[in-house]
Amino acid sequence: MGFGFPSAIGAQVGHPGRLVVSVNGDGGMQMCAQELAICAIHQIPVKIVVINNRTLGMIKQWQELIYEGRYSHIDLSGSPDFVKLAEAYGVKGLRATDKREAEQAWQEALDTPVPVLIDFQVSKDELVFPMIPQGQTLSDMILEAE
Numbered sequence: 001m002g003f004g005f006p007s008a009i010g011a012q013v014g015h016p017g018r019l020v021v022s023v024n025g026d027g028g029m030q031m032c033a034q035e036l037a038i039c040a041i042h043q044i045p046v047k048i049v050v051i052n053n054r055t056l057g058m059i060k061q062w063q064e065l066i067y068e069g070r071y072s073h074i075d076l077s078g079s080p081d082f083v084k085l086a087e088a089y090g091v092k093g094l095r096a097t098d099k100r101e102a103e104q105a106w107q108e109a110l111d112t113p114v115p116v117l118i119d120f121q122v123s124k125d126e127l128v129f130p131m132i133p134q135g136q137t138l139s140d141m142i143l144e145a146e
Helices: 004-014 026-042 057-065 082-089 099-111
Strands: 021-025 047-052 092-096 116-121
Touching: 004 021, 004 026, 021 026, 026 047, 026 082, 047 082, 082 092, 082 116, 092 099, 099 116
Parallel strands: 021 047, 047 116, 092 116
Antiparallel strands: none
16 A cells, blocks of 8 residues: 555656556555656656545455454544545546446546646545455465355
8 A cells, every 4th residue: 555656656667658647545645645746747657546435445345245344443534535635736627426437537537748636536445356365376266255
């Protein structure tokens, strides 16, 4: 969490002619948002995706599926507006709240030769699969909510 975006910047600098996309949760993005300045200053054209569910999604999912809904310290409802934050750093910011907006925002990002952040807003209840419970093996993979 918080490592993907800085790594994507390095990958983009190392491969300037290639498309580099950084996919982040909203919690992870908050851990490295200041790196938007590097993208703006040096015009590093990485595409920054924020999957924004206003919660620490991976931790919430663990607490929901493994710990029977005993939630603790996962609420990110006080998060910044990531579009405004990107723009404050000089990076183009876009937001998508449904599939149509997501397709339009993604196409605009691809058509834009400078760094772009897209804030994809999703439900707090959306889960991500597959997942492997801690201490388990690939054969213990969870493919869907029961």
